[in-house]
Amino acid sequence: MKSLVKEHEAPGFTFKESENPTPDKGEVLISVKVSAICGSDLHIYQWDNWAKGVGIKVPGISGHECVGKVVGLGEGVTSFVVGDQVSVETHIPCGECELCLNGNQHICENLTYFGLHTDGCFAEWAVVPEVCLRKIPDSIPEEIGAILEPLGVGMHAAQVGDVQGKKVAVLGAGPIGLYSACASLALGAESVYISDLKQARLDVASQCGDFNIFNPAETGLTDVFGDSKADVIIETTGSGRAFTEAVPYLKKGGIAVMVGLFPGDISLDLSGLVAKEITLRGIHGRRMWETWDLMEELLLEGKLNVAPSITHQFPLEDFEEAFKVAINGEGVKVLLKP
Ligand SMILES: [Zn+2]
Ligand SMILES: [Zn+2]
Known part of the structure; x- marks a missing residue:
């Protein structure tokens, strides 16, 4: 599959063919339709001090904001079916610490992040833990589905x-x-x-x-x-x-x-x-899942007019241009399509 890989602990990404991933126990395979560039991706691309200090998986596929369709289910996955339109919650909670058990899993003590500590979504396919995958209504357009995480x-x-x-x-x-x-x-x-x-x-x-x-x-x-x-x-x-x-x-x-x-x-x-x-x-991220519930409700009621924020869209292979536009602040939200 096509992918953007952080190959070395140095600036830049490499556009290359990677092996198609397969979902393990508790994981879901999605076909990525649209992904979006986040501020943290700019740090990872530029490999600044922040990026050096957060334990990023290298080599690894970057990207964490996306929308896709479920195409495969790992063992034990029960909350999704093939064909579901989904978005990804970046925060991967442990499910066992005091914060997780008290409804604050978005700031879990043992938090890891999709696309930072795991392979992410700047690719044609991605594997996402079931615990941080979100089914979204089909009536939400793909471009909006890709920006739900920052929204x-x-x-x-x-x-x-x-x-x-x-x-x-x-x-x-x-x-x-x-x-x-x-x-x-x-x-x-x-x-x-x-x-x-x-x-x-x-x-x-x-x-x-x-x-x-x-x-x-x-x-x-x-x-x-x-x-x-x-x-x-x-x-x-x-x-x-x-x-x-x-x-x-x-x-x-x-x-x-x-x-x-x-x-x-x-x-x-x-x-x-x-x-x-x-x-x-x-605040850090979004509450799982109260924030998502409210955001979807308001989107479906037409109360969140965020489409103008999507200023640029590029095919994945044109990532250099996409990152340039995002870094110089010319664009607000820049999308990549695999
Ligand atoms: Zn983000
Ligand atoms: Zn936890």
């Missing part, structure tokens, strides 16, 4: 921010920021602000919903918010500067949902947050 992060962020009736400020209009803004709107936020330094991303955001869009390099936050502050900040940039500059515009009793990963330490006036009774809340 779920935005959904989870908006849910944790308890955004209904609130004024929400989303920092960053990359895929996760954009999906957080779309989810906030779908969940009934009173108003949604979204910022980015790249105009192309703000243009895409304006096609997805009625957001208050601003470029912090051009418009100061005081001008954006005036006297009224935000109830919720959803931080997706991973930029210490973006976050610390936004914090003073969070209301007393507000919540900052932390999604972006910061490359280093940041300096923050914690006493100021204490006095304002601010909640800082990290």
